[in-house]
Structure formats: structure tokens, C-alpha cells
Amino acid sequence: MLESAFFNLFAGLCVLSALGVVTARNTMHSVMFLVFCFFNAAGLFFLLDAEFLGVILILVYVGAVMVLFMFVIMMLEQKKDELKSSVRQYLSLGGVIAVLLLMEFVAAASSGVFVHGAHATAAHLGQQINNTEQIGQVLYTKYLLGFEIAAIILLVALIGAVVLTIRKRKDAKYQNISAQVKVRREDRVRKVRM
Amino acid sequence: MSVMDMVIQAVIWALEVLAITVPIALSVAYITYAERRVIGWMQVRKGCNRVGPAGLLQPLADGLKLFLKETIIPAKANKLLFVGAPVLALVPTLAAFAVVPFGETSLFGLWKVPHVMAISNLNVGLLYLMAISSLSVYGFLMAGWASNSKYPIMGSIRSTCQMISYEVSMGFGLVTVMMLSGSLNLSDIVHAQAGGLLHWYMIPLFPMLLVFFISGCAETGRTPFDLTETEELVSGYNVEYSGMWFATFSLAEYGAMILISLMTSILFLGGWYAPIPALDIIPGIVWLLAKTSFLIFTFIWFRATFPRYRYDQMMRLGWKIFLPWTLGWIFVVGLFIYTPGLDHIINFWLAWR
Numbered sequence: 010m011l012e013s014a015f016f017n018l019f020a021g022l023c024v025l026s027a028l029g030v031v032t033a034r035n036t037m038h039s040v041m042f043l044v045f046c047f048f049n050a051a052g053l054f055f056l057l058d059a060e061f062l063g064v065i066l067i068l069v070y071v072g073a074v075m076v077l078f079m080f081v082i083m084m085l086e087q088k089k090d091e092l093k094s095s096v097r098q099y100l101s102l103g104g105v106i107a108v109l110l111l112m113e114f115v116a117a118a119s120s121g122v123f124v125h126g127a128h129a130t131a132a133h134l135g136q137q138i139n140n141t142e143q144i145g146q147v148l149y150t151k152y153l154l155g156f157e158i159a160a161i162i163l164l165v166a167l168i169g170a171v172v173l174t175i176r177k178r179k180d181a182k183y184q185n186i187s188a189q190v191k192v193r194r195e196d197r198v199r200k201v202r203m
Numbered sequence: 204m205s206v207m208d209m210v211i212q213a214v215i216w217a218l219e220v221l222a223i224t225v226p227i228a229l230s231v232a233y234i235t236y237a238e239r240r241v242i243g244w245m246q247v248r249k250g251c252n253r254v255g256p257a258g259l260l261q262p263l264a265d266g267l268k269l270f271l272k273e274t275i276i277p278a279k280a281n282k283l284l285f286v287g288a289p290v291l292a293l294v295p296t297l298a299a300f301a302v303v304p305f306g307e308t309s310l311f312g313l314w315k316v317p318h319v320m321a322i323s324n325l326n327v328g329l330l331y332l333m334a335i336s337s338l339s340v341y342g343f344l345m346a347g348w349a350s351n352s353k354y355p356i357m358g359s360i361r362s363t364c365q366m367i368s369y370e371v372s373m374g375f376g377l378v379t380v381m382m383l384s385g386s387l388n389l390s391d392i393v394h395a396q397a398g399g400l401l402h403w404y405m406i407p408l409f410p411m412l413l414v415f416f417i418s419g420c421a422e423t424g425r426t427p428f429d430l431t432e433t434e435e436l437v438s439g440y441n442v443e444y445s446g447m448w449f450a451t452f453s454l455a456e457y458g459a460m461i462l463i464s465l466m467t468s469i470l471f472l473g474g475w476y477a478p479i480p481a482l483d484i485i486p487g488i489v490w491l492l493a494k495t496s497f498l499i500f501t502f503i504w505f506r507a508t509f510p511r512y513r514y515d516q517m518m519r520l521g522w523k524i525f526l527p528w529t530l531g532w533i534f535v536v537g538l539f540i541y542t543p544g545l546d547h548i549i550n551f552w553l554a555w556r
Contacts, residue, residue: 011209037284037348044341064330072337076344076367083348083356139326141387186519 016056023049036082040075047071061141219322223300231457232262238503245507272446277350280443284349289444289451292342296458299335302328303465304390306475306487319390320488328389329381329470333374336422336462339455340366343431343440346452350443358439361514362424362431368518369421372525376411376418379529379536380404380470385555393474395554403473407552410532412471414525416498419463421521423456425502427509428517464498465491 026049029042047070054063148156236251236258243250252258276285304321308314325331340363347359381387383404384395396403405412421428431439441452468474472494475487512520539549550556 011212014209035281037281037345041284041341041345060325060327061330064327064334068330068334068337072334072340072370073367076340076363079341079344080360080363083344083360141327184515186516 012056016053019049019052019056023053036085037079040079040082043078044071044075047075059140061144223322224297227297227300227458227461228454230461231454232266234457234460234499235265235453236262237499238506241500241503242507245504266450269450270447274446274448275443277352277443279351281349281351284345285443286448288342288346288349289448289455290342291345292339292455293451293458295335295338295342296455296462299332299462302331302389303462304328304393304469304474306491307390308486321390324388324390327387329377329387329392332389332462332466333370333377336459337366337370339459342452342455346444347440350440352443354437355440355442358431358436358442361436362439365424365428365430365517365521366422368521369418369525372414372521372529373418373422375526375529375533376408376415377470378533379408379411382533382536382540383407383549383552383554385553389469391554393469393476395552396473397476399476399480400473400478402552403471403476404552405471407536407549408471408532410528412467414529415471416463416467416501418521418525419460419467420502420505421517423459423463425456425460426506427512429511430514430517433511460499460502461495464495464502467498468494 023046026042026046030039030046033039033042047066051063051066051071054060054066239261240250240258250258251261254260254264276282301322302325304319304324306320307317308320309317321328343359343362343366347355347357350356380392384392386392386395424431430436432441433439441449444452468491473490475491477483477485477490536549539545540553
């Protein structure tokens, strides 16, 4: 009972905050709603005994990705009148996607996988089964190739981003900090006999 | 489970939360007192000694003053986020204490098996700590943005960059601890260090201890990394804050300082174990709090000793020195664990082999 109460709390808040992301006028508010949504999704993972996935969701998405989102949004200027014209521009495309998604959701919900009682109150494994270890075992044996490919793709993206944005400016003045740190008194002060 | 059981459970949870947060709030108040007295002693002056005997009531007087001050909300500020930002900064710090194990107790022999003194003995405690403590960034970002003024936004970007940069090397430092202990559970990590001073992870991971503690310094924005509150940079994200909301930010800062000290003692300094096994008759919580107090003293000592870093120096230290250094140490530890001739050296600390 406590568990289904928590499931309903997390799931309900998740849906409500997701609505908030879409409907909020202020982009900063939508980012905060999205953060809150991720939190509730992490709560759902915790209810399913998948604490590793839940914590990783918070660590990666809330702790890193959303901070970058917020950095970008902080720099943008919001224009009220532009907002209205862009709504009309994207209405048709967005509508099609929304209808398609709705159909998929209805199809998934009526497929019988999510029958009453199957949510959240799945069988519990107990604390002695460490799902961090289980995920590690599977990732590094059965799915090793896919895991390594994903890692390489991320590394390439990382280096690519650096290569694309780095540029040496001729007029910028750089300081050589190790030279600054190595300076001793003898290099700067000269004793003059008067 | 009936409704009555749920109510009892809720009351127990509330009491557990209070048992952690009230001592933290009190110790934050008295750390500010200790800080002023210790810095005074180091600089050969008195420090605060007027309010009450030896100035002991000074924190309460400061709290009262801040409480009675008017909180000014700028006219063009985003009111909701302006008011919410200090709370967003404080809550993650307090929530992180949920997994900190303060010791082990059998309640004077009542329980057969000693229980770990933590609100939640989570299997992924270390990851939870990393995840939750990285969230206070939002409070600082929001404070800068919601103030709708140029100095706070510059300050908040500066302090966010600082926090994100040092989190990376902190995380890699923790990886070496996980490699030795083979667990993410904080009480298992402490158990792996049982058996006296030589078993503590500060011996094989001494460079990581330094990196973790200095990064902790940078994370919490303490001197020498206090660019968030420098006068010459027009303070930081908190320029527009006053009264109680300003105090909430410093509460978050000092709370994070306690957390970092606790974490360093748990991960590297043997947690609740005594340096010599014979001294374990003294309760573990005394040892843990003694180690933590020493580290908090070290934080204050840093403040009295070091001049402030320049911004580019700080970024260089985080990305160009700590990051390669921690990555290199992960490589070295891995090499020692899996090379046939070398593994007998590190087997002494490997709990899982």
C-alpha cells in the first residue's frame, strides 16, 4: 500500500511536471520542471529496486546535462511576440507528432503488459542482490561490444566538439602559470649598493 | 500495512531527519564561531569574545540579527526563483546526509548484529552522494539568473564553472576508492578499512586524499577558492540577497563543508575505526567526529593561511593538474591489481580478493 502510494505520487508528479515543461511560458521555469520530472522518474526506478539506474539518471541528466541546458538558456534573450509566431509555425508538425505518440501510448497501454497490479509492486530482490554488480557483469560480458562502441562514439563526439570550437586568437594574451609559480626572489629583486 | 503503521513510519522518518538536520544546523552555527576564534588565534588577536562567556553566544546573536533583517527582493527579479534559489542550494546538502554512516551500534548489547547508524544504508551510497551534492549548482545558477542583474549572473557562471570542474576530478578520485573496496556502499567501504591505521585508504591513495580534499575546498567555495565571494569581483551570485536568504546560502556552504569532511574521513581515514585496534573501546562515532573536526579545522587553517587563487589558475589546477593526476592514479591502481608480480603489494588493502 505504501509502495503503490509512492508509485502514484512519483508517477503523478512526473506527468504533471512534464506538462509544466511544455506549458510554462518562461524557459527557465520549464527547465526546472524538467529537472523535477527527472527526479520523479528516478524515484520510479528506486521503487523498482533499480537504485543504480535511478542514481545514474540524477547524476548524468540532472547533474550534468540539465546544467548545460540552463547555461545555454541563461544566455538567450526571450522575446514575447516571437513566441507567438513560432507557435503558429510549428503547430502542424508538432500536432502530427503528438497524435502519433498518443496512438502509440494507447496501443501500448491496451496491449495487456501494464495490467493492474503489474506496476511498481514487482517482486523485490532484497538488499543482498547488488544490481550495480549485476549490471556490470552483463555490460562487460554479454554486451561488451555494444558498450565499447558507445564509449568510442562518445569519445569521438567529445574530441570533435573540442576540435570544432578551439581557436587560437592572435591578440589574446596567455599567462604561463608554471613560469609564474617558478619565480624566485632572485629573479625579481636586485640588491643595489648605494 | 494499515494506515496506523504508515503514520508511525512517517513519524519515525521525520524523527530520523530531525536527528540529522538539527545537529547540522547547530554545528554550522558553532563552526562560524570556531572559525572566527581560530583565525583570530592564528593572526594573534582575540576573535569574538564579547557576547556571553568567551563569546559563546555570538552565533545566536548573529542568527537573530540576520533573522530580523529585512529581505529585499529586487523589483525586476523573478520572484519565485529568487526566493527558491537559496532553498535549492540548501536542500541537496542536507539530503546528502541521508546516506552518511555515523558509526555502528548494537545499542548496548540489545541487538545481536551491530546496525549501521545511517538513515538509509543504500547500496549505491557513494553514487547517491555524488549525484545529490552536484545538485546545489542549481541553487547558485538560479540565484544569479533570478536576480536579473549583471554582477550576480557573472558570479553565478563563475561559481558554477568552478563547481563543475572540480566535481570531475572528485569523481575520478572516488573511482580508486571503489576499485579497492569493491563496493559503493559507504559502510562496506569503512568495513574494508578495518584493522588499524595501515589499512586506511589514505596509505595507498594518498594523492587521491589530497585531490579529494582540495577539490572539496573548491566545491564548497572556501578559501583559497572563494572567488564566489570576493570583494574585487563584486562578490558573486549572492549580491542581491540579504537577511535570512543570504544566511541560507552560507548555511548551505558550511553544511557542504561538514559533508566533505565527513566523506574524507569515511573514504580515506578509516571512518569510525580507531588508528590502533585496541582503542576501539572508545565508541566509533567519537572517532568519526574527531576526524571530521580535525578536517574542518584544516578548512579553517587553509583560510587563515593561503591567498586566493586567480580564476585562470583555479581552472588550470582543476583541469590540467588534478584530472590527469587522478586518471593516472586509476591506471596505476588497476595495474597493481591485475599484474601478477605486483598484486601481492596491493592485496593488503583489497577487501574483495
